[in-house]
Amino acid sequence: MKLVKKPVTGMKDILPEEMAIRNEVIGKVREVYGRFGFTEIETPIVEHIENLSSNQGGENEKLIFRILKRGEKLKLDNVKDSSDLTDSGLRYDLTLPLSRFFAANMNELPMPFKALQLGNVFRADRPQRGRFRQFMQCDIDILGDGSILAETELILATTALLNEVGFSGFTVRISDRRILHAMADYSGFRAETHDNLFIFLDKMDKIGIEGVKEELLKAGYAEEGVDKCLSLFSLCTEGSISNLELLSGKLGDSLDGAVLSSLKGIMENVDKVRGDGFELKFDPTLVRGMGYYTGTIFEIEAMEFGSSIAGGGRYDGMVGKFLGQEVPSCGLSIGFERIITILLEKGYDARTQEEKTAFLLEKRLSGERLSDIMKEAMDLRKGGKTVLVTYMAKNKKFQKEKLKQEGYSDIKEFFD
Amino acid sequence: MKLVKKPVTGMKDILPEEMAIRNEVIGKVREVYGRFGFTEIETPIVEHIENLSSNQGGENEKLIFRILKRGEKLKLDNVKDSSDLTDSGLRYDLTLPLSRFFAANMNELPMPFKALQLGNVFRADRPQRGRFRQFMQCDIDILGDGSILAETELILATTALLNEVGFSGFTVRISDRRILHAMADYSGFRAETHDNLFIFLDKMDKIGIEGVKEELLKAGYAEEGVDKCLSLFSLCTEGSISNLELLSGKLGDSLDGAVLSSLKGIMENVDKVRGDGFELKFDPTLVRGMGYYTGTIFEIEAMEFGSSIAGGGRYDGMVGKFLGQEVPSCGLSIGFERIITILLEKGYDARTQEEKTAFLLEKRLSGERLSDIMKEAMDLRKGGKTVLVTYMAKNKKFQKEKLKQEGYSDIKEFFD
Numbered sequence: 130m131k132l133v134k135k136p137v138t139g140m141k142d143i144l145p146e147e148m149a150i151r152n153e154v155i156g157k158v159r160e161v162y163g164r165f166g167f168t169e170i171e172t173p174i175v176e177h178i179e180n181l182s183s184n185q186g187g188e189n190e191k192l193i194f195r196i197l198k199r200g201e202k203l204k205l206d207n208v209k210d211s212s213d214l215t216d217s218g219l220r221y222d223l224t225l226p227l228s229r230f231f232a233a234n235m236n237e238l239p240m241p242f243k244a245l246q247l248g249n250v251f252r253a254d255r256p257q258r259g260r261f262r263q264f265m266q267c268d269i270d271i272l273g274d275g276s277i278l279a280e281t282e283l284i285l286a287t288t289a290l291l292n293e294v295g296f297s298g299f300t301v302r303i304s305d306r307r308i309l310h311a312m313a314d315y316s317g318f319r320a321e322t323h324d325n326l327f328i329f330l331d332k333m334d335k336i337g338i339e340g341v342k343e344e345l346l347k348a349g350y351a352e353e354g355v356d357k358c359l360s361l362f363s364l365c366t367e368g369s370i371s372n373l374e375l376l377s378g379k380l381g382d383s384l385d386g387a388v389l390s391s392l393k394g395i396m397e398n399v400d401k402v403r404g405d406g407f408e409l410k411f412d413p414t415l416v417r418g419m420g421y422y423t424g425t426i427f428e429i430e431a432m433e434f435g436s437s438i439a440g441g442g443r444y445d446g447m448v449g450k451f452l453g454q455e456v457p458s459c460g461l462s463i464g465f466e467r468i469i470t471i472l473l474e475k476g477y478d479a480r481t482q483e484e485k486t487a488f489l490l491e492k493r494l495s496g497e498r499l500s501d502i503m504k505e506a507m508d509l510r511k512g513g514k515t516v517l518v519t520y521m522a523k524n525k526k527f528q529k530e531k532l533k534q535e536g537y538s539d540i541k542e543f544f545d
Numbered sequence: 546m547k548l549v550k551k552p553v554t555g556m557k558d559i560l561p562e563e564m565a566i567r568n569e570v571i572g573k574v575r576e577v578y579g580r581f582g583f584t585e586i587e588t589p590i591v592e593h594i595e596n597l598s599s600n601q602g603g604e605n606e607k608l609i610f611r612i613l614k615r616g617e618k619l620k621l622d623n624v625k626d627s628s629d630l631t632d633s634g635l636r637y638d639l640t641l642p643l644s645r646f647f648a649a650n651m652n653e654l655p656m657p658f659k660a661l662q663l664g665n666v667f668r669a670d671r672p673q674r675g676r677f678r679q680f681m682q683c684d685i686d687i688l689g690d691g692s693i694l695a696e697t698e699l700i701l702a703t704t705a706l707l708n709e710v711g712f713s714g715f716t717v718r719i720s721d722r723r724i725l726h727a728m729a730d731y732s733g734f735r736a737e738t739h740d741n742l743f744i745f746l747d748k749m750d751k752i753g754i755e756g757v758k759e760e761l762l763k764a765g766y767a768e769e770g771v772d773k774c775l776s777l778f779s780l781c782t783e784g785s786i787s788n789l790e791l792l793s794g795k796l797g798d799s800l801d802g803a804v805l806s807s808l809k810g811i812m813e814n815v816d817k818v819r820g821d822g823f824e825l826k827f828d829p830t831l832v833r834g835m836g837y838y839t840g841t842i843f844e845i846e847a848m849e850f851g852s853s854i855a856g857g858g859r860y861d862g863m864v865g866k867f868l869g870q871e872v873p874s875c876g877l878s879i880g881f882e883r884i885i886t887i888l889l890e891k892g893y894d895a896r897t898q899e900e901k902t903a904f905l906l907e908k909r910l911s912g913e914r915l916s917d918i919m920k921e922a923m924d925l926r927k928g929g930k931t932v933l934v935t936y937m938a939k940n941k942k943f944q945k946e947k948l949k950q951e952g953y954s955d956i957k958e959f960f961d
Contacts, residue, residue, distance in 0.1 A: 131866065131867060131868075131869055132593075132595060132596045132599055132645065132866050132867045133593045133595055133596055133645070133867075134645055134648045134649040134867050134868075135649055136588070136589050136645075136649070137589060137591050137592065137593055137633050140589035140591060141589065142586070142587070142588055142589070142646050142649060142650060143586055143587040143588075144586060144650060144653060144654070145584035145585065145586055145654070145655075148584070148585045148586055148587060149584070149585070152575065152585060159568065163931060164926040164929070164930065164931050164932065165926065165931075165932070165933075166901075166903075166931060166932065166933030166934070166935075168561040168564070168565070168896075168951075169561065169564045169565070169568060170558070170559055170560060170561055170564055171558070171559040171564060172552070172558055172559075173552050173553060173556035173557065173558070173679050174590065174665065174667075174679060175553050175556060175610070175635075175667075175678075175679065176553065177548075177549045177553055179548060179549055180548045180549055183548055194591070194612050194613075194615075195612065195613040196610050196611065196612055196613070196635075197610075197611040197612070197613050197627060197630060197631055199610075199669055203627060205624045205625075205626075205627065208621045208624055209621075210621075211613060211619060211621065214613060214630065215613055217553050219591075219612075229548065229549070229550055229552075230558050232550045233550040233551055233552070233558060234558060234560060237560060238560070238561070239561075239947060239948075239951060240938070241935065243933075249590065251590075251591075253615055262591075263589050263590060263591065274935075274936075276936070278906075278915075278934065278935075278936070281919065282934065285919075285923065289926070394911070397912075397916070398915060398916050398919065401913075401916035401920065402916050402919040402920045402923055403923075450547065450548050451547060451548045451549075451550050452547075452550075453547055480584075485582075487582075490694075495810070496813075497817075499694075499814060500813070500814050500817035500818050501817075503697065503701075503814065503818040504817065504818045507701065507818055507819075510580040510581065510705070513580070514580065515579055515580045515581075515582060516580065516581070516582065517581075517582030517659075518582070518694065518698065519582075519657065519690075519694075520690075520692070520694070522656070531655060532655075535584075535655060
């Protein structure tokens with residue numbers, strides 16, 4: 130019986146052309162984030178099932194790849210539920226494992242801890258074009274810093290990285306989860322309805338304010354409250370700090386003054402420090418799906434791409450689930466796979482960025498003559514050059530064309 | 546309930562100090578192997594269970610982490626065997642997935658294909674000091690080249706890499722699986738007993754020739770055959786090409802002449818081309834555990850480490866299991882985790898190799914003054930410098946000591 134050639138459903142093999150781009154981007158990630166003092170760490174791909182199923186992962190918890198127990202732990206009699214069969218699974222993000230990592234290792238880590246993570250995560254999503262069940266995430270997080278320095282650094286570092294990777298003209302949208310709650314309170318909506326309300330508000334950029342109103346009414350929200358809530362958004366069309374102040378004034382006691390000063394502080398700070406190349410906007414319609422966010426939230430959009438390529442926020446509660454004691458935490462994740470897709474679609478080829486040499490050897494070549502040629506190749510390699518030594522193919526013209534595609538612009542032929 | 550802080554059994558968190566070394570070694574792997582024309586690829590961590598259980602993995606097949614089926618495919622009634630519950634698992638090596646990859650993508654790959662892989666593999670081994678259930682493997686393979694160029698390049702590239710990583714004085718031991726078979730034939734042992742015989746021969750360097758003899762007799766091998774077989778080893782004490790020729794002469798018709806000329810060719814070629822820094826020895830006691838090897842086998846030992854840090858060989862049959870058509874294949878795997886362990890034990894710290902700057906800010910600093918300082922940091926970062934901006938801790942002396950350990954030799958303080 131022949132074995133199965135294709136990768137498992139929803140996962141993909143990465144070929145040399147794409148791999149070269151991935152490695153180039155990963156190199157830039159390490160370089161740029163490194164300059165900002167982020168240090169890389171790694172957690173295992175396998176995580177305790179209790180941690181993965183602790184309501185920190187939202188919808189992703191439905192998409193876990195579970196690992197079968199082994200040996201005596203696996204009991205096949207009387208299996209009632211799949212949870213009897215498994216005690217671990219593949220991580221679906223890097224934030225939960227980072228929180229575990231920090232709780233386990235905090236005494237050996239700098240404080241605050243600026244973490245960089247590059248790693249594969251796994252989600253058993255319905256397979257679809259361009260979305261895979263194994264994909265790379267790239268996160269930076271600052272743990273143990275509750276000040277606006279954290280948000281400022283995350284934004285500055287990530288925009289610097291995106292510039293370095295070749296993107297420009299992006300918009301950083303920023304808000305605070307607590308503003309959303311204040312807006313909901315102000316409109317008379319009870320706390321337990323907020324999360325559901327936010328799901329509707331999140332659609333603002335897709336279906337517009339009228340569309341959102343229609344859906345909210347259909348869902349049973351009181352018209353008076355809905356009007357009151359939606360009217361607040363019209364105060365913030367410019368996304369400026371003065372818009373934010375106007376909104377805050379309107380919200381009055383519903384909003385803690387500290388929220389305004391924190392968000393203002395971040396916006397002013399980023400605005401003064403940053404280089405050029407991006408716009409910074411306050412956007413109260415920003416929701417960010419994950420339930421674990423407790424404060425600032427942000428998203429970065431690239432003009433040429435049309436949708437978000439980075440996002441994150443403050444999640445001060447998660448480390449506490451492991452440690453029993455809260456640790457202020459704030460993170461930003463770039464859409465690594467999207468960035469790779471865009472670069473591939475642009476026709477960028479990382480393999481042709483350096484001049485490389487190929488030695489084409491006549492098939493009969495052997496003995497002393499072969500050794501001499503290989504020695505020549507070795508000497509060039511010692512000098513840092515890339516030299517491929519290979520035999521001539523029957524169709525030499527085709528072989529040379531392919532070699533040029535792979536970046537071997539310098540081809541030397543050797544005969545007996 | 547608090548969540549679980551420790552990693553899952555047998556797996557480990559990688560902290561900044563070790564991560565920096567890993568990344569430095571990975572950088573050198575990519576650079577050095579890249580110079581030899583190896584191109585990196587990646588396969589999914591999850592693999593079809595049929596492929597993982599196809600007798601290509603030897604003992605590793607007993608150590609597979611299996612993934613639970615999902616949705617309708619998972620039937621919990623009448624489970625007879627754990628194999629009813631799973632259709633995929635985590636890869637235990639990189640060779641099997643590479644063979645699948647090549648079979649699936651060969652039309653888009655250069656021919657011969659020189660692959661580099663760096664990736665995590667998973668084995669549910671009994672947990673023990675220094676051995677983990679998730680670990681990194683680093684393999685180079687040449688597929689589609691049956692000539693001695695393949696072996697030569699694998700050896701030259703890997704010794705060059707090991708030099709670059711800081712190792713020297715190693716011994717490359719080389720043999721051919723077919724010589725072992727010829728020795729066994731010559732001694733009158735039937736083909737079906739060979740694999741078992743090799744397991745005993747493999748112990749030669751641990752228990753000596755007398756120990757091996759004793760164990761073979763105890764296992765029921767005929768004394769005459771055992772003596773005949775073991776006497777052959779005494780012909781090869783120097784490990785030279787002339788030793789190899791002597792052995793081959795003795796084996797006569799039991800050994801195909803092509804085996805001698807191939808192995809001699811590789812040894813002569815490597816010997817002429819290589820730089821300095823290693824010894825090359827023919828070693829007929831070399832076995833290499835995996836059943837899939839069909840020809841040349843080799844192992845690299847570092848003096849200062851005392852045991853093997855790289856090994857591999859020719860496995861011409863594996864791609865054929867996927868493709869239905871044999872493809873000559875040859876690979877070499879370095880002991881990535883061992884190399885990291887040695888570097889850590891040597892006290893090497895990759896974080897202190899570059900001069901880095903830390904800005905220590907008084908806690909009260911904010912507003913315009915904070916922005917100015919951050920702008921100064923940004924300008925240095927744009928010039929390629931690493932600058933950490935952080936607030937002063939209460940115990941500033943301790944904070945500065947820790948920063949120096951992390952490589953921040955240049956520390957500037959800023960007050961309000």
